[in-house]
Amino acid sequence: MTLPFAPWADPAAKPLIDLRNVTKRFGAFEAVKNLSLTIFEREFFAILGPSGCGKTTLMRMLAGFETPSEGEILLGEQDLVPIPPAKRPVNMMFQSYALFPHLNVEKNIAFGLKREGVAKGEIADRVTDIMRLVQLTDFARRKPDQLSGGQRQRVALARALVKRPRLLLLDEPLGALDKKLRQETQFELMNIQETLGTTFVIVTHDQEEAMTVSSRIAVMRAGELAQVATPTDLYEHPDSRFVADFIGEVTVLEGRVTNASRGGVGLAFIEGATDLRVITDDAPPAGTEAWLALRPEKVSIARARPDEADNALPGKVLDIAYLGNISTYHVELANGAVVKAQESNRQRADRRGITWEDDVWVSWEEDAGVLLLT
Amino acid sequence: MPGAVGATPMNRTLGQRILVTLPYLWLLVLFFAPFLIVLKISFSDLAVSRPPYTPQFDLSGGWAGIRDFFAELDFENYTFLAEDSLYINAYLSSLKIAAVSTVITLLIGYAIAYALARTPRRWRPTLVMLVILPFWTSFLIRVYAWIGILKTEGLLNQALLSIGLISEPLHIMNTTTAVYIGIVYSYLPFMILPIYATLEKMDESLLEAAADLGSSRLAAFCLVTLPLSLPGVIAGCFLVFIPAIGEFVIPDLLGGSETLMIGKTLWVEFFNNRDWPLASAVATLLLLLLIVPIVLFQRQQMKQEIGG
Ligand SMILES: Nc1ncnc2c1ncn2[C@@H]1O[C@H](COP(=O)(O)OP(=O)(O)O)[C@@H](O)[C@H]1O
Ligand SMILES: [Mg+2]
Numbered sequence: 001m002t003l004p005f006a007p008w009a010d011p012a013a014k015p016l017i018d019l020r021n022v023t024k025r026f027g028a029f030e031a032v033k034n035l036s037l038t039i040f041e042r043e044f045f046a047i048l049g050p051s052g053c054g055k056t057t058l059m060r061m062l063a064g065f066e067t068p069s070e071g072e073i074l075l076g077e078q079d080l081v082p083i084p085p086a087k088r089p090v091n092m093m094f095q096s097y098a099l100f101p102h103l104n105v106e107k108n109i110a111f112g113l114k115r116e117g118v119a120k121g122e123i124a125d126r127v128t129d130i131m132r133l134v135q136l137t138d139f140a141r142r143k144p145d146q147l148s149g150g151q152r153q154r155v156a157l158a159r160a161l162v163k164r165p166r167l168l169l170l171d172e173p174l175g176a177l178d179k180k181l182r183q184e185t186q187f188e189l190m191n192i193q194e195t196l197g198t199t200f201v202i203v204t205h206d207q208e209e210a211m212t213v214s215s216r217i218a219v220m221r222a223g224e225l226a227q228v229a230t231p232t233d234l235y236e237h238p239d240s241r242f243v244a245d246f247i248g249e250v251t252v253l254e255g256r257v258t259n260a261s262r263g264g265v266g267l268a269f270i271e272g273a274t275d276l277r278v279i280t281d282d283a284p285p286a287g288t289e290a291w292l293a294l295r296p297e298k299v300s301i302a303r304a305r306p307d308e309a310d311n312a313l314p315g316k317v318l319d320i321a322y323l324g325n326i327s328t329y330h331v332e333l334a335n336g337a338v339v340k341a342q343e344s345n346r347q348r349a350d351r352r353g354i355t356w357e358d359d360v361w362v363s364w365e366e367d368a369g370v371l372l373l374t
Numbered sequence: 375m376p377g378a379v380g381a382t383p384m385n386r387t388l389g390q391r392i393l394v395t396l397p398y399l400w401l402l403v404l405f406f407a408p409f410l411i412v413l414k415i416s417f418s419d420l421a422v423s424r425p426p427y428t429p430q431f432d433l434s435g436g437w438a439g440i441r442d443f444f445a446e447l448d449f450e451n452y453t454f455l456a457e458d459s460l461y462i463n464a465y466l467s468s469l470k471i472a473a474v475s476t477v478i479t480l481l482i483g484y485a486i487a488y489a490l491a492r493t494p495r496r497w498r499p500t501l502v503m504l505v506i507l508p509f510w511t512s513f514l515i516r517v518y519a520w521i522g523i524l525k526t527e528g529l530l531n532q533a534l535l536s537i538g539l540i541s542e543p544l545h546i547m548n549t550t551t552a553v554y555i556g557i558v559y560s561y562l563p564f565m566i567l568p569i570y571a572t573l574e575k576m577d578e579s580l581l582e583a584a585a586d587l588g589s590s591r592l593a594a595f596c597l598v599t600l601p602l603s604l605p606g607v608i609a610g611c612f613l614v615f616i617p618a619i620g621e622f623v624i625p626d627l628l629g630g631s632e633t634l635m636i637g638k639t640l641w642v643e644f645f646n647n648r649d650w651p652l653a654s655a656v657a658t659l660l661l662l663l664l665i666v667p668i669v670l671f672q673r674q675q676m677k678q679e680i681g682g
Contacts, residue, residue, distance in 0.1 A: 063582075064585075064586075065582055084585070085582070086587075096579050098580050098583035111584075112587030112588050115593065116588050159587070160586075163587065163588070
């Protein structure tokens with residue numbers, strides 16, 4: 001049995017990349033704010049965030065195209081900041097691919113090796129190998145404008161990978177591909193990363209993509225890190241409303257913490273009604289303003305009040321999103337808040353009869369949601 | 375290309391037909407017919423008459439008259455051109471002056487185009503306007519202005535003398551150097567604009583990619599920028615080289631007796647010596663000489679269109 005790959009959990013592990021209090025200012029505008037982050041060897045690390053939150057800027061600092069206004073960037077023990085892009089053991093796959101239009105696929109890929117002064121024979125071997133890996137062998141003599149989007153993406157990947165960088169940066173590598181191709185390519189990327197063992201840092205604004213490919217995800221918000229965690233942790237244990245909302249679907253209910261007991265707290269949510277029960281590790285003092293984040297698939301919907309649920313609230317069906325395999329019910333509660341409940345359409349249960357305007361009950365267990373303080 | 379309007383020959387409307395024929399008509403009337411006349415005169419002999427050559431085309435002689443007319447045409451003028459080294463030298467010297475001017479224009483023009491393409495986007499339209507601005511003044515007047523700058527007591531010498539860089543005025547006016555200055559100055563925009571057009575549309579991330587893959591700035595320039603701007607360089611070179619070969623005004627106004635250019639020779643034959651037949655032969659040869667680079671240029675443009 002092998003241990004799961006989790007060097008970030010090992011205090012003795014040395015990070016490959018160590019960003020220490022990095023700030024990047026453009027004029028007075030702070031694109032990256034006092035950001036600290038470690039990335040470990042062989043990780044497939046995703047940087048996720050809305051457009052304009054500073055993802056590209058962070059990547060460009062790693063590649064050497066931008067110099068941090070403050071802070072340090074270490075690669076192993078080495079200070080990266082004074083090293084120009086051409087001399088860094090880091091390669092970047094550009095958002096626009098940036099393939100050289102006047103060179104064919106083979107020459108595009110060989111470009112970096114030639115600059116390095118690698119022997120001719122070795123260049124030919126390495127280019128052949130990498131073209132086989134990314135399935136471009138048949139297109140070796142084509143120019144970039146004779147390739148499809150997916151092929152161009154693979155040339156860009158091969159061109160960076162063939163240099164055997166210690167760190168490969170991918171800036172929205174699949175952004176230009178259509179959905180189906182993107183999903184296929186995600187798995188290809190994961191396979192390649194596993195085969196070569198290169199450390200990948202991928203930037204994306206697509207949370208599904210980040211969840212699929214990465215070992216860990218850093219969620220960014222306006223130049224700052226909101227949370228860094230594994231995809232599962234991020235989904236199950238978001239530590240802010242922003243992250244909960246950004247990753248997957250969520251219902252956020254606002255309330256005030258009441259009494260703490262049995263490892264959980266009560267959340268006064270609807271005036272006069274029973275408090276909601278939430279399990280939480282460290283209970284905040286009573287009176288604290290807090291939010292309950294609920295994933296829709298953990299919420300049940302029924303016509304009658306369920307007997308055994310920890311939390312149950314009556315409401316009215318506002319909307320139903322039928323997605324074939326699943327349906328999401330939007331249920332409006334007495335105080336106007338809307339709870340999303342998701343049911344798989346596997347069995348023909350009585351709830352299939354639930355429709356708009358119906359009076360229903362939504363219910364969930366005390367450990368289904370996460371209590372958030374920000 | 376006039377034919378490539380999108381419609382096939384079968385379904386063209388009358389309007390389209392006229393539109394397609396118009397450029398051909400234009401070429402026929404304003405280029406091909408005059409050329410035939412010049413060609414004919416180049417095969418004629420000098421005569422003290424008006425117009426100053428024989429034979430004259432005359433239909434009154436009937437069939438025999440036309441036959442006699444053709445019998446009198448010969449290659450005498452061309453043989454003369456080939457035998458007198460003056461003309462060959464003038465052609466060669468024109469080629470050389472045009473070639474050297476093109477190279478100088480390329481070096482200066484590339485630098486300017488490169489700088490233009492690197493300035494912040496909001497400044498570019500203004501700067502491009504400044505490149506085109508000289509066209510608002512007549513070419514002739516601008517060349518005249520250079521006389522005022524280059525002559526012995528001109529602005530350049532005054533400036534250099536006053537700052538003490540030279541103690542004797544430079545003799546630039548009426549030398550081949552002045553001709554080079556004139557040509558480079560006059561044709562610079564024709565070099566800058568096509569090069570700028572290629573540089574401007576170049577994706578800057580290509581240079582970052584080159585750096586990322588281990589290129590120095592110089593290597594990135596040589597391996598990426600230069601090859602990508604090559605179409606602009608070629609277009610610019612042709613646009614300067616072709617008209618420079620036949621240039622007349624600049625060598626006439628700025629050049630001296632030492633400057634031999636075929637355009638000037640042509641003018642002298644035509645207006646000073648009134649030797650129309652010989653002048654026509656000079657002109658015809660010049661045209662043939664220019665056709666080679668023009669055809670090359672066209673093919674390059676065509677390849678560009680197909681490739682892009
Ligand atoms: N060179 C620059 N000059 C000024 N502002 C910039 C520059 N590069 C990025 N920014 C700003 O920094 C912010 C973050 O940009 P970026 O890192 O590209 O975001 P993302 O990749 O997450 O969409 C944006 O608001 C952007 O306008
Ligand atoms: Mg970006």
